[in-house]
Amino acid sequence: MERNISPGLFHLQLPFNKPDLKKDAFKMKLLDIEADLVERKGRPEELAILNLIGLFKCRLECYKDAEEKFRDVLSKDEHNLNALANMQYVLDKLYRTVEGKRFKKKLDMFLSKSTEDAVSVRMRARCLAEQAYAYACDMHTDRDSVGKEWFIESNDIFQRTLELGGDLVETAEKDFWKFCIAKNAHKIFDRLSFGEHRVQATDYMDTAIGIFYEITQKDPGDSKYQGESWRHLGDILRKVQMRKHCSSAHLPDDLKKYVADPELCMKKALECDPDNPRILARYANFVYHLRHYTKEALRLLDKSITLDNSDYNFYAFSTRGTVRLKFYKWKMRMAELDNKRHSKPDRSVLELAKIDMERAIDIRHASWDLLNVADVYHLLVQCDPDEPKESKRQYLEKEFEYLKKAADCEDGNRLISVKRLLGRCLFDLGHYRESIQLYDEILNLESATSQYTGYFYEQFRSYLCLLQSDPKDDSPLEEMAQSLRQAVEKYGTSALIKNVFGTLRVEYKHEVQVFSDYCKTIPGHDSLLFVLTSNEPPSPLTPPPRPGGLLKESWESPEKEKEDHGVGEPKKENPKTLDSLSPVVPSEHTPSLIDAGKDVAPSPDSGLEAPNQYPDEQASQATVSAVASNQTPDKLADGAAASLVEGIRSMAITDSPPEKGCGRKDFDFFVVHTASDAEWVHEELLPKLGIRKLKGCTTQEYALAGSFVLSNELHLMESSACILFVLTSGFETECEFLMHHALKLKKAGHVIFPLRRGKSAVPRELQDILFCFDATRERVNWDKLAQDIKRQIDAAKELPVHD
Numbered sequence: 001m002e003r004n005i006s007p008g009l010f011h012l013q014l015p016f017n018k019p020d021l022k023k024d025a026f027k028m029k030l031l032d033i034e035a036d037l038v039e040r041k042g043r044p045e046e047l048a049i050l051n052l053i054g055l056f057k058c059r060l061e062c063y064k065d066a067e068e069k070f071r072d073v074l075s076k077d078e079h080n081l082n083a084l085a086n087m088q089y090v091l092d093k094l095y096r097t098v099e100g101k102r103f104k105k106k107l108d109m110f111l112s113k114s115t116e117d118a119v120s121v122r123m124r125a126r127c128l129a130e131q132a133y134a135y136a137c138d139m140h141t142d143r144d145s146v147g148k149e150w151f152i153e154s155n156d157i158f159q160r161t162l163e164l165g166g167d168l169v170e171t172a173e174k175d176f177w178k179f180c181i182a183k184n185a186h187k188i189f190d191r192l193s194f195g196e197h198r199v200q201a202t203d204y205m206d207t208a209i210g211i212f213y214e215i216t217q218k219d220p221g222d223s224k225y226q227g228e229s230w231r232h233l234g235d236i237l238r239k240v241q242m243r244k245h246c247s248s249a250h251l252p253d254d255l256k257k258y259v260a261d262p263e264l265c266m267k268k269a270l271e272c273d274p275d276n277p278r279i280l281a282r283y284a285n286f287v288y289h290l291r292h293y294t295k296e297a298l299r300l301l302d303k304s305i306t307l308d309n310s311d312y313n314f315y316a317f318s319t320r321g322t323v324r325l326k327f328y329k330w331k332m333r334m335a336e337l338d339n340k341r342h343s344k345p346d347r348s349v350l351e352l353a354k355i356d357m358e359r360a361i362d363i364r365h366a367s368w369d370l371l372n373v374a375d376v377y378h379l380l381v382q383c384d385p386d387e388p389k390e391s392k393r394q395y396l397e398k399e400f401e402y403l404k405k406a407a408d409c410e411d412g413n414r415l416i417s418v419k420r421l422l423g424r425c426l427f428d429l430g431h432y433r434e435s436i437q438l439y440d441e442i443l444n445l446e447s448a449t450s451q452y453t454g455y456f457y458e459q460f461r462s463y464l465c466l467l468q469s470d471p472k473d474d475s476p477l478e479e480m481a482q483s484l485r486q487a488v489e490k491y492g493t494s495a496l497i498k499n500v501f502g503t504l505r506v507e508y509k510h511e512v513q514v515f516s517d518y519c520k521t522i523p524g525h526d527s528l529l530f531v532l533t534s535n536e537p538p539s540p541l542t543p544p545p546r547p548g549g550l551l552k553e554s555w556e557s558p559e560k561e562k563e564d565h566g567v568g569e570p571k572k573e574n575p576k577t578l579d580s581l582s583p584v585v586p587s588e589h590t591p592s593l594i595d596a597g598k599d600v601a602p603s604p605d606s607g608l609e610a611p612n613q614y615p616d617e618q619a620s621q622a623t624v625s626a627v628a629s630n631q632t633p634d635k636l637a638d639g640a641a642a643s644l645v646e647g648i649r650s651m652a653i654t655d656s657p658p659e660k661g662c663g664r665k666d667f668d669f670f671v672v673h674t675a676s677d678a679e680w681v682h683e684e685l686l687p688k689l690g691i692r693k694l695k696g697c698t699t700q701e702y703a704l705a706g707s708f709v710l711s712n713e714l715h716l717m718e719s720s721a722c723i724l725f726v727l728t729s730g731f732e733t734e735c736e737f738l739m740h741h742a743l744k745l746k747k748a749g750h751v752i753f754p755l756r757r758g759k760s761a762v763p764r765e766l767q768d769i770l771f772c773f774d775a776t777r778e779r780v781n782w783d784k785l786a787q788d789i790k791r792q793i794d795a796a797k798e799l800p801v802h803d
């Protein structure tokens with residue numbers, strides 16, 4: 001029986017309980033939740049949503065509205081423990097402490113009831129379920145929301161809820177809890193799919209599929225949940241088809257036909273709930289990405305928006321704008337490749353895309369929507385050569401404005417895309433050195449195992465344009481050789497010949513020859529010359545030729561040059577390095593996950609040429625884990641470029657808090673553990689303490705590849721405020737050296753924190769010296785563990801350091 005229940009939502013460590021979260025973030029999410037409430041009236045989750053709305057109202061300082069929501073909950077369920085605790089919190093905040101005490105007294109009375117009583121069991125189970133629902137509330141505007149830790153915590157609480165409720169809770173309510181578990185597992189699966197944790201991803205995939213399919217087979221069942229479950233199944237199975245590392249061989253035979261054709265799941269979803277605008281919008285996205293049927297996708301989206309033209313249906317507006325944008329870009333590419341068979345798309349496609357996207361971002365500031373709007377404005381500049389110069393300049397200014405807003409979203413998972421769009425824009429403005437620098441940062445952020453050559457292609461094209469713009473300046477040649485040498489090591493000569501130099505060799509024949517002549521003069525040039533001189537034809541997937549400086553004239557406004565708005569020629573007397581142009585790299589915990597696809601041929605059955613999944617938009621699967629380059633360009637920007645450069649640099653995403661002093665450590669704790677405990681440490685300990693604001697590290701996560709194991713362990717240990725020993729069988733033999741070294745570091749102010757997980761004896765070096773935290777029970781008290789570690793770290797800061 002669950003006894004450690006702490007009712008209420010305000011004390012939970014949630015994104016929206018952070019005091020520094022912007023009010024706009026609350027307002028946008030509140031619109032979403034309030035619209036969701038309309039759909040969920042009379043259903044098991046109604047009270048959970050009302051409690052959540054009350055919390056949001058309070059955070060927006062709408063205290064009367066918050067009080068009304070909590071009273072509404074209590075009018076429907078007088079035993080709602082969270083509403084009682086939330087009411088006490090709001091009344092105390094308003095200095096109505098006498099009223100607050102009445103709710104506190106009632107809460108204490110309910111909590112004092114026997115834990116074996118059926119009513120008490122249901123009260124406690126619903127209290128936990130509502131808190132789990134709050135953890136699963138995804139705040140798109142907050143960086144932490146893109147991490148999987150909140151969903152893992154939510155599922156842990158839901159599992160406790162199911163165990164606590166047992167047979168005393170109605171089946172419909174338990175089915176909703178299971179549905180939430182599956183939904184969380186789906187989100188975690190999405191976040192793990194591009195990383196190194198493939199086994200974990202498969203486990204969460206199996207959990208989600210198993211529960212969703214179970215819900216769809218209930219007879220009688222809830223049509224709403226069954227429709228949503230089929231929709232989730234279709235999305236998961238589509239990803240299984242698209243991602244090579246996702247295996248479906250172990251799935252039940254009943255699911256084989258859906259694995260072979262995931263669209264059957266979406267059809268089942270519509271059968272269950274045919275006029276659901278949300279399912280229609282998701283189906284449209286599904287049809288577009290899996291089948292590339294643009295007309296059918298737009299038909300479904302038009303129907304969705306006709307059924308619901310409100311802000312709540314922002315996903316449909318966002319998706320319709322994205323489909324139109326990608327269709328326009330595909331048509332443009334086909335026209336550039338063969339203008340006899342393909343005509344350029346009409347400008348109205350971009351205008352319609354812009355309207356939809358700006359409607360979507362008025363409701364929700366998601367970085368991917370902001371990037372897409374920026375892309376639309378960039379294309380509008382190039383759309384009509386006869387467009388007035390001032391109009392083109394205004395489009396460019398809007399592009400930079402939306403790119404800045406995308407950076408300000410601070411969710412991190414589109415950082416590479418922000419840099420890529422900035423790099424492309426600077427290339428089009430003829431500002432090649434800044435473009436090179438941004439692509440250099442992208443390549444450093446890219447996964448070490450990525451085989452996508454698109455970013456290197458764009459960087460090297462900028463180098464060649466730099467040579468072309470000033471043939472007398474040979475200073476870039478050494479940088480180019482170093483860049484190409486690194487690319488050969490990463491991608492191999494074959495990929496570079498096919499995907500990069502097959503096109504560049506024709507487009508920049510003279511510049512490539514100049515670079516080839518230079519390479520002959522340096523040692524170790526064989527592989528470089530092999531790539532540069534090969535006559536193999538380019539891949540059909542290689543991007544079409546694109547000259548630099550296309551928009552330079554549009555940006556440089558003569559009447560405004562004195563105001564430093566343009567991009568001018570460099571002047572040595574006004575140096576500007578690119579250090580002021582580089583966004584700050586996200587922290588280690590910032591996940592970076594961008595859905596990927598491949599170039600596909602148009603489908604003959606679509607009735608319309610299918611938009612090409614352009615690789616430079618979709619292959620960004622890198623986890624943000626590297627440090628951006630700090631190279632300083634050889635050429636310097638003049639006063640005309642200063643405004644642009646400083647404006648872009650102001651888009652920095654600052655993830656790290658300000659330094660508090662020279663004694664600050666990189667990590668809160670370092671974990672010393674045996675090999676047998678590695679899985680528990682990385683899948684339980686680190687995530688649980690992570691969401692409690694403790695930053696931990698292990699050699700498996702943070703070791704520098706290619707360096708000595710022992711030196712890495714010692715460095716990480718010394719970089720951590722606390723050294724946590726996970727004591728189990730074999731610890732003394734496996735971890736003896738690290739344990740002794742840690743005890744020496746204790747004199748230098750490091751905290752030693754033993755955590756006993758197994759029943760084995762405590763090492764004699766620690767006996768009678770340090771109390772051990774007991775983690776031998778099935779349910780670890782993570783809150784107490786985090787609190788104890790923080791207290792020990794704080795206490796150590798006050799003590800003198802001994803030699």
